[in-house]
Amino acid sequence: MIPRLKPSLDWRELVAALTPPRKDDVERFEQAFARKMGQKHAITFPYGRTGLILLLEALGLKNKEVICPAYTCVVVPHAIVYSDNKPVFVDSQEEDFNMNLDLVPEVITEQTGAIIATSIFGYPVNLDKLDAIHRKYPNIYIIQDCAHSFAAEWKGRAVQKEGIAAIYGLNISKLMTSIFGGMVTTDDDKFAKKLIKLRDIRLKPALLTKSLRRFLYLVAVYPTFWGPVYGLINRLERSGLLNRFVKYYDESKVDMPGDYLEKMSRIEARVGLVQLKKYDSIVENRRKMAKFYDDNLRDISELHLPPIVEGATYSHYVPRVSDRNKILRKFLKKAIQLGWLIEYCIPNMDSYNVQSTSANNSNDYRVAEKLSTNTINIPIYAQIKKKEAEHIVQQVWKK
Numbered sequence: 001m002i003p004r005l006k007p008s009l010d011w012r013e014l015v016a017a018l019t020p021p022r023k024d025d026v027e028r029f030e031q032a033f034a035r036k037m038g039q040k041h042a043i044t045f046p047y048g049r050t051g052l053i054l055l056l057e058a059l060g061l062k063n064k065e066v067i068c069p070a071y072t073c074v075v076v077p078h079a080i081v082y083s084d085n086k087p088v089f090v091d092s093q094e095e096d097f098n099m100n101l102d103l104v105p106e107v108i109t110e111q112t113g114a115i116i117a118t119s120i121f122g123y124p125v126n127l128d129k130l131d132a133i134h135r136k137y138p139n140i141y142i143i144q145d146c147a148h149s150f151a152a153e154w155k156g157r158a159v160q161k162e163g164i165a166a167i168y169g170l171n172i173s174k175l176m177t178s179i180f181g182g183m184v185t186t187d188d189d190k191f192a193k194k195l196i197k198l199r200d201i202r203l204k205p206a207l208l209t210k211s212l213r214r215f216l217y218l219v220a221v222y223p224t225f226w227g228p229v230y231g232l233i234n235r236l237e238r239s240g241l242l243n244r245f246v247k248y249y250d251e252s253k254v255d256m257p258g259d260y261l262e263k264m265s266r267i268e269a270r271v272g273l274v275q276l277k278k279y280d281s282i283v284e285n286r287r288k289m290a291k292f293y294d295d296n297l298r299d300i301s302e303l304h305l306p307p308i309v310e311g312a313t314y315s316h317y318v319p320r321v322s323d324r325n326k327i328l329r330k331f332l333k334k335a336i337q338l339g340w341l342i343e344y345c346i347p348n349m350d351s352y353n354v355q356s357t358s359a360n361n362s363n364d365y366r367v368a369e370k371l372s373t374n375t376i377n378i379p380i381y382a383q384i385k386k387k388e389a390e391h392i393v394q395q396v397w398k399k
């Protein structure tokens with residue numbers, strides 16, 4: 001079975017996990033991460049979403065409107081709500097799945113406190129347009145969501161550096177991982193100090209039990225992504241058996257994991273340090289794979305291929321199709337799990353259904369709605385073997 005994603009883990013992460021903890025593990029990870037992103041400060045959190053909550057609080061935003069894409073990970077508006085602010089959604093654009101920045105001025109009001117600019121699937125957000133918005137509204141904070149796009153570049157400019165701060169997610173489905181975890185980077189000394197202070201007040205220290213939980217999770221990840229085991233899990237999943245245990249999220253609820261206010265553990269920081277050293281090669285491989293798919297899938301009429309963009313990090317490779325389920329089923333029969341990506345348009349979810357409470361109508365999110373139903377994911381993880389990629393291309397599509 002070829003899984004839809006796979007973390008780039010080998011024996012080095014296990015060794016790091018088993019190394020006796022040092023007092024400064026987390027600080028060393030923060031310093032190395034800041035260096036890699038070319039920023040002055042990097043601040044760890046238990047999840048990216050926790051970073052976003054405290055970041056909004058540290059900016060002094062409360063009862064404000066925070067603009068974010070209608071098509072993004074649902075934890076982003078969850079974090080906005082948890083920070084006592086209100087998410088305001090903006091539709092996406094078809095060409096690169098990102099928020100349509102031309103629509104942003106239409107939703108800016110006196111109450112707008114921040115704009116979350118997401119470089120979704122690794123496609124760098126258009127910094128020229130973002131600059132123009134920022135010049136016109138200098139009091140609105142720009143926050144970069146780099147969960148899919150660590151160090152992605154728009155025309156040579158690193159996206160994470162544009163704005164007051166950037167957030168990153170570090171779970172095993174991300175470009176690089178610290179088991180779980182999140183990060184905020186910033187170049188602003190005063191703001192960094194404020195955020196660190198707030199974090200130390202609001203978050204509990206990581207207990208030993210958290211390190212142990214994270215270690216057991218990490219150890220379980222290795223066999224899970226091994227082909228035969230993964231195939232078995234996938235069959236269980238399809239039979240609906242697993243669903244009862246691992247329901248991914250509840251559409252009707254805005255909530256957070258139980259440990260979202262417990263600091264990153266040292267074991268996570270040590271694994272993150274190893275991953276950071278691999279980061280360049282991880283992205284390089286993804287770029288190569290994106291190019292490979294672009295060259296080899298181009299003439300397949302049922303696929304509308306994603307763009308190749310200089311500076312993109314390709315956290316996912318996302319063609320659009322007209323009958324998603326048919327293609328997913330066809331690939332599963334060949335032991336390839338494509339999977340879909342973000343399968344929802346957030347303002348249409350029960351928990352965010354804004355239609356009834358505002359002047360919005362569903363037409364406002366036309367593109368996001370479409371993307372939520374017609375995107376598929378072709379495996380593009382850094383460790384995918386050439387043979388597997390060729391299997392995906394030839395065995396299935398070229399027949």
Ligand SMILES: *Cc1c(COP(=O)(O)O)cnc(C)c1O
Pocket residue numbers: 047048049050072073075076118145147148168169170171181182
């Ligand atoms: C993963 C992700 C985050 C942060 O996720 P956490 O699970 O809270 O670490 C933020 N934005 C996007 C777009 C993501 O995919």
